[in-house]
Amino acid sequence: MKTFFKILLASSLALSVSAKEIKLLNVSYDPTRELYAEYNAAFAKYWQAKSGDTVTISQSHGGSGKQAQSVVNGLEADVVTLALAYDIDAISQQARALPADWQKRLPNNSTPYTSTIVFLVRKGNPKQIKDWDDVVKPGVSVVVPNPKTSGGARWAYLAAWAYALETNNHDEAKAKAFITRLYKNVPVLDSGARGSTVTFAQREIGDVLLAWENEAHLALKEFGADKFEIVTPSISILAEPPVSVVDKNAKRHGTSEVAKAYLDYLYSDESQDIAGKNFYRPRSEKAAAKYAGSFAQLKLVTIDAEFGGWAKAQKTHFADGGIFDQIFQP
Amino acid sequence: MKTKLKQLIVAAVAGAQFTLPALAADSAPTNATQVQIPAYAADGSGGNSAEAAEIKALKQQVEALVQKVNALEQQHGPAEQAATIQDLDQKVRVLARQRENDQDAAATVAKAAPKLVIGPGGLSASSADSNFVFNLKGLVQVDNRSFLNEGIVRGSDSFLLRRARPIFQGTLYKDFDFQFTPDFGGSSVQIFDAYGNYRYRPWLQLRAGKFKVPVGLEQLQSDPVTAFNERSLVTGLVPNRDIGFQLWGDINGGALSYAVGFFNGVGDGRNTANQDFEDHREIAARLFAQPFKNSQNLALQNIGFGLAGTWGNVSSNSTGLANGNGFVTDGQQQFFAYNPAAGTVVADGDHWRLSPQAYYYYGPLSLLGEYAISDQQVRKGALAADLQNSAWEISGGWVLTGENASFTGVTPLHPFDPRNGQWGAFQLVARYAELDIDKATFPLFSNPGTSATAAQAWSVGLNWYLNKNIRVNASYSRTTFTGGGGAGTTAPAIVTRQPEDAIFTRVQLAF
Secondary structure, eight states: OHHHHHHHHHHHHHHHHHOOEEEEEEEEEGGGHHHHHHHHHHHHHHHHHHHSOEEEEEEEEEOHHHHHHHHHTTOOOSEEEOSOHHHHHHIIIIIOOSOTTGGGGSHHHHOSEEBOEEEEEETTOTTOOOSHHHHTSTTOOEEOOOTTTOHHHHHHHHHHHHHHHHHTTTOHHHHHHHHHHHHHTOOOOOSSHHHHHIIIIISOOOSEEEEEHHHHHHHHHHHOTTTEEEEOOSEEEOBOOOEEEOHHHHHHHTOHHHHHHHHHGGGSHHHHHHHHHTTOEESSHHHHHHTGGGSOOOEEEOHHHHHSOHHHHIIIIISTTSHHHHHOOO | OHHHHHHHHHHHHHHHHHHHHHHHSSSOOSSTTOOOOOHHHHTTOOSSHHHHHHHHHHHHHHHHHHHHHHHHHHHSOHHHHHHHHHHHHHHHHHHHHHHHHHHHHHHHHHHHSOEEEEETTEEEEEOTTSSEEEEEEEEEEEEEEEEOSTTSOOSOOEEEEEEEEEEEEEEETTTEEEEEEEEOSSSSOEEEEEEEEEEEETTEEEEEEEEEOSOOHHHHSOGGGOSSSSOOGGGGGSOOEEEEEEEEEEEGGGTEEEEEEEEOOOOTTOOOOSSOSSSOOEEEEEEEEOTTTTSSOHHHHEEEEEEEEEEEEEEEEGGGSSGGGEEEOTTOOEEEESOOSSSOOEEEEEEEEEEEEEEEEETTEEEEEEEEEEEEEEEETTEEEEEEEEEEEEEEEEETTOOOOOTTOOOOSSOOBGGGTBOOEEEEEEEEEEEEOOGGGTTTTSOTTTSOSEEEEEEEEEEEEOSSSEEEEEEEEEEEEESOOOSOSSTTHHHHTSOEEEEEEEEEEEO
């Protein structure tokens, strides 16, 4: 028995002596602050129990496109958790910081949760906004971020385009006219989703905010259900925010193992529950069932089926000289 | 809205009612913002028929405006007015938010933008992340040397471009410094400094390239801040710049500094010729203490003392001897030369130097002293000897205008601005130095009839610091000689025949 305790004590001492302090940088898109604040605490606790090491995760938030460019320009992210796959593809292509097939490395195309775009309106819905047609009416002021920098803005743009196609026999010209009317109603373009929430909820600008679903729920929670209400449009888009290790940086920092574990744990029961609690649609059936009541049922189109994938959508709509540049002049 | 609009109109018209007569009043305004209001205008009674008519007309206008407002209010109901106000409110909010976003965007751009600064320290550019820093500095010294004792053909009175150096410095990735200094002042372009320096910590740094060997105290002082135009006789015995590498650092904020270097090896007073034609190297080391540097006692803070030295070996090389194969005065006239009438002297064997040194600065007072020994094995044909030359100096200064003196110079408190009665800083300086040649040098390795066996130089001067960047010097130097002075029409004979009296002036630009 004495020998056993000696061995146990020696092992504990050895573990505590060899316990490491690890730092990770997660570069994320704009509205995920609350999600990752809670998730990071959970992961740190899990990793401490598993390995004995202390991991500290730093966060950077901003418009998804802007964040991706920052990583390309040298921001030393160990992992990225961005709004859309195209932005992570850009890191792979421009910085060669992760492999081209990064999306296959984790389940569900590396998207541990999904979301969509809904409308957040003033309490009582004074402008009677029920669907996309109401958003483009003259006299309705729409708040949405800049699709050049924000992933959420690109999802919102494509959701509106999808609606326009569905209701106009897939007439692209009419869809373009529809989008033109929408952006004529936009008085100010913030760089990211959180900025737009500030514009709408705090600066009290606009009649409707085209928001991430989770952002809309968080606004209700933070500012009060007596100030705003959520309106679910008839059609929206399945937004799949993906995650990836930035291999080049993680290797240089010696954090590859922890970075992989950090993203793997997003698929755990605990993390899926955290996602649902923060109004992201979980991938796991268990968490999805638990939080089903939080999420409206609506028709969701996908980027691949409706737009031929992100590369094509980006080139057609958001690249320099694309449709957005044609219809919107600041 | 109704009440507010009416109140606004009435207030505006009433204000006009009061101010119009005031402007017409005989009393002149006492200044641009004061207007005297005559009593008749204050109570609206009218002082005369013209003014009364005017007031009456104004009253009629007010009544008409009120009627119009009432008509407008009836035409556009409260709801429309509220909608207009809300619309205006939204527009104002949008403008404010756009401004916020523009400011955020500008701040983001500013963070990523490189910084460019131009100032007394020269031009400095750095990337936004400070990983790339580049500095451009410069030094230009225009001197005049005038030798007294007219009629004796010795020194040439001349203006000269003593130094003209662009200084390129920089830092890469915060820890890797570099410096490149060419000089265009002499008869040919030379590279004076070309080195890289890695700063692991302030107390542990590695330098490699061409730079000053860490020995002579006055030699190590930066060129723009030396007390006189030319350094003292001691500098003739210590190395100038050489190529090699050096481990060095400042411990405890500079309370103790050390340097240990490994160089090609140069003769006394020489700059390296950028390449070495023999195998042996020279070690240099220096330890310098400022034990009270971090104390609160101002009288003791700037006491510094140290010891430096070199050791090397030279194989049969004339460039291992002193610069120009001899020693020169402050006026740069050679008063000692190796090579007697017959035979060539070369450095051949061990060469070591030792230099205790110290300085003291307190307020306007400056004191600097050093002693140097240079022990060199020489050979002429089959004859060999171990010659030991020595030199010492003591110099002092007093800043007449009260600024603090320091090893790194004087900064005037009131830069030169004669229109505002500011004249910069003035410093009186004085120096005494001696150089003694080993008696064993004569006659085999030098001609005692022409070369001096010793030289003594004293100098006095006045330095005028117009500002941080511009300085004007004037000094007088007298050098006397022991020995030499024999027949001959060239140096060193012609130099040592009588004392050298020289006046030096300088205009300097350094940034």
